[in-house]
Structure formats: C-alpha cells, structure tokens
Amino acid sequence: MAVRVIIEKCIGCGKCLKNCPFDAITMENKIAVIGDACTSCGSCLDSCPKDAIEQEATNQEAKDLSMYQGVWVFAEQREGKIMPVVVELLGEGKKLAAEIGTELCAVVCGSQNENLAAELFAYGAEKVYLADAPELEKYTTDAYTKVINAAIIQYKPEIILFGATHIGRDLAPCLAVKANTGLTADCTKLEIDPDDHKIMQTRPAFGGNLMATIVCPNNRPQMSTVRPGVMDKAEYQPNRKGEVIRLACSFEAGEIRTKVLEVVKTMAETISLTDAEIIVSGGMGLGKQEGFDLLKQLADKLGGNVGASRACVDAGWIDHCCQVGQTGTTVKPKIYFACGISGAIQHIAGMQDSDLIIAINKNENAPIFEVADFGIVGDLYQVIPAVMEALDKIG
C-alpha cells in the first residue's frame, strides 16, 4: 500500500496536513507532498475534499530492515539524575548488542544535561544522543516524543528499550505510533535471535497468570518497555569514553500542549522499593492500619522498607507507592517478609523473584506459602515481636 497525491486534483488546501497522524505531509508550491514519515495509514484520504489523494495497492514492500542498526536505551532522567532502571537497561542492552554485533547507545533528554553523558559511557553506552533544551527539563509527552521521533527517523535504531516507569509507559506508546512499529509492554525477559535480530520479549499478562512471548518481525525499531528491578545492572567503569551526538530540539509556540505546574513528592523514604534489599510487607491479615507500625519496627531493625498488598492500599491504610505487585512495584530484595498476605497471584507476580521469602500467616492454606522459602503459621502480632527479640539476641 502506498499513498499518492494526484497533482492535477490537489488545490493546496492543507486539510491533509492537519489530519496526518505522522506529520508526513508538507506543502510545496501549493501541492501536498508525502514524505518519508508516511506509513500509508490512509488518514489523509478522507480529509481531502477533492479526492486528490489515492491509496494504491502495491505488493507489500518488504521494508529493508537492515537499514536499522544499534540498540538504544532511553536514559530517563528526573531532576538531572539517571533513573536506576536505565542502568539495568544498559546492562540488558549490552547483552543484546553483543549477540548481534551492534553498538549500544543511550538517548537522553533534559536541560543542561551534558554531564550525564559521562555516566552513560561509564555504564557501557558507546554513543549518547543528547537532547538539551530548557523545554526538556521535565518530561512532557509532546516535547520528548518530537525530539526522539526525529532521532529515530534520522538514525534508525534497530531496538529501543525504555524503563516501564510512569514516564516510559507514556512516551513509548506515542513513539511506536509515530514510527508505525510494535511495542511490547512491561517485559521481564528479553532474548534475541542472532540470525534475524528478532527480539523475543516475554511479559506477564492476565494479572500474572500467563506469560506471553511477543515478537515484532517486520517492523523496526523493535520497542519494549522493561519492568524496573528485573534486569541485571550494567557495570560501572568510569574511564570509558564514547561519542556524543547532539539532537536538534526546537519547539514552536503551542507545540507542547501540556504544562507541568508542580511536582509533589509524597513518598517520605528516599530509597524506593525497587532498590530495597529488605522489605517487610503487610496484607489484610494485619487487621488494622496500625499494624504497619509493627512492620516498620522490624523494617527499621533490618534497615529495610515497608511494603503492602493492594488490598491495604485500597483500604487507605498505606500510600500507593508502597504497593507491591502487578499494578504496584515489582521488587527483588534479598529478604521479603509477607506478613498477613494471603498471596493473590497479582501480589506474587511482584515479589516472587525475591532471594528469600518468609511468609507469616494464620491460615496454613494461604497460597503465599507456595512461594515462600520459609513459612510460619501463626499470629503475626506474636511472631514479629519474637523475631525482633531473637534478632536482638544475636546482636
């Protein structure tokens, strides 16, 4: 399929420009011209009052996929700091790049963010695509999509990895539509076929009941958002160097249609659950909001964080940022205490990769015991104080 302008019929009204989802049409000498960004979607056909645009059926043009090269990592920054998931993406990206013999690149948007390039090189990026503009200081969908989409068209990466953060999962879908390519959400495993460079992207679906492996065989770049806390971190070697490529970024008035008025942090603890080494989580078995005070005592003693099941968050006992599970945070601590948590599959999906899981529950048939390394059947209000006492004894 290809879209063509019938020059004799075109009156240069510009309606097709406004209707093109890909901004692929420009006006030259009062005639519409369809550019490289065209995906043959056909949106312009309806908009033309003169039927001057036609869609011609052609043999499915086999796209030349070999034009697309390199593994890119979206280096998400907040307040000038690289997000922890970026280091994980660089670790995973390096493996993929090595298997197909290509380069690992990072793309970073921000304001006065040149210093981040050195850090990205140290974590293994060979090239850093740097977009530096005041408009990019805080994330906005429009500004980031514009700059990165232009870079994708110009430099044609084969693979792009994003952290499945609230920003990555906003940006990646928009870019995928612009690039007319596939996107797989919230991947927990990536493998690559060294022959056809197809990435096999495995992710949980059906609330964690099912794993699906997704491929994107005929479109490039292949895009994935990757769940934070799952991939191994890249190694830091401060002496590594690389090439910085500056991306063009200019914005017209009104082009960025959202404005961030304020950023509010509600999470008191600075360590996020994703990075916590020890997590003491509570469920409805606590019976009351105050139960979290006891969990906090144990967490403090071990230098850990408090987590919660979705039910406790829904009950308003604790903030959403403490929620562990499919719709909360995925965690992989060294020790995970599940106290009064029955073990819904959605919760288990978010904590089953913890090194050591200890479950405390009154109900000996609770599903949480199926994934626990150590299980204790008992009242958590007796067991936890006893555990704290036993910890004190060993000093």
Next chain:
Amino acid sequence: MRIVVCAKQVPDTNEVRIDPIKGTLIRDGVPSILNPDDANALEEALKIKDENPGSEVIVITMGPPQAVEMLRECMAMGADEGILLSDRAFGGADTCATSTTIAAGIKKIKNVDLIIAGRQAIDGDTAQVGPQVAQRLKLPVVTYVQDVKIEDRKAIVKRQMEDGYEVIEVQLPCLLTCVKELNEPRYMTVGGIIDAYQKEISQWNHQDLKLDPRACGLNASPTQVLRSFTPPPKGKGEMITGTNVNEIAEKLVGKFKERHII
C-alpha cells in the same frame, strides 16, 4: 461537554485459575466484567456531566458482539450512548491496530471535548492503547491521572508518579488515562438499568469507519504472540514449626545466620 469514555470488556483475572495438569488457563465460568480502571474513567465522565448539565457521555468499545452487555452496564451507570466497534476484521489486533480502530470510531463521533480511558486493562496490562489513540487523533495526552478539574477549555490534572504526583495543565480536547485512585465508581441504578435497555447501541464495522480491512486487526499488528505459557511455580519451601513462638523465631533467625544474610 461531549465526553467519550474508552472501555473494554475483560475476563475477571482475579477469577482465572490454572489447570494444574495441562498448565493452561481455565477461562470457562470466568465472568466478563467492565475493566476496573475503565469504570473509574466512566465515573469521572459522569461526575463532569453532573457538574456541567447538558453534557453527554458516550462509551466506546472494540470487541465481540457480547461486549454489548458491558455497554448496557455503562449506560445503567449513567452513560448516554454506547458504541460497539465490532468486525471480524478487527480481530487479533495488538495495541497499535486497536488504537487505529478506536481512533477511527472517535473521529466518527465528532466534536469530542474530552476522552477518558482507564490506565490499563487487566487482561493485557499494556497501558498502551490510551496514549496511542491520542497520538492518532493528534490530541494531547496525560496518563496515570488521579485527579481532574475542568476549567474553561483546559483541564488541571494530577498525574501519578512512582514517588508522588505532578500537577499538569492540558488544553481541551485531550485524552486522559486514569488510575483507580481517581474516584469510586458509582453503582448501577434500577432506573438506569431500565433506561439502558431502551437506549440504542450503535454497532460500527470497518466500512462504517472507512477503514481498509488491511489497516486493522491482525493484518495491521506489528507485534505477534510467539507463544504463551503459565509461569513455572516456585517449589514450596520449608515450614518452620516449634512448641512456642520464641522457638520458631529463633529457628528463623538461625536460618538467616546459616545463609549469612544477617
């Protein structure tokens, strides 16, 4: 205000069980429900309608014919109109192709001021269709919305972040995807249920949407499912028992010491 709500009928994944022998999903007897986040989207639209008399709430969904049941449920909650995008050609769509079809449906509705969708559906958990629809309609989008205020021709929204939230101003028309913290969905009313069966539900196919069958469904889906499988269960661990709670606690701490983790 003319508000469109994007909704999806989903299997209640809380009720899905795994066949222990075959290792496959047991979907028989699993109820189909209105996707929970979409119920929040509808509630928000209805709240805006309550505050702005004369507003109209239209629910749009893509799915098989039985998704009509979900649309009736939405209308019983207070939606004015339901539109079902249903066609064999739409089947097998990934998020990219789904967004093409839904965007075409919304275009056909015309003069829309606000589109609200749930953050993600509990069967796919992708959170992609909302922003992709916005992109195809060339509208601004804000995802993970936990609070909405409409002022003139703009909305002031709170966007949930991992460690707090952002306050964002966005011009209308726009598309918002919402999280469950946004509101508490209302229940259907008896009067609403009766009304719902008297209202018409439009059903649009690819011709109604002027979509080439090659531009929707499986044909237009860049991603493909290579395989699916149930996650391997982790082996059951050791139960720690003892005559009293102190003994149990000491045994547990002893295990920590053995493993050099404390």
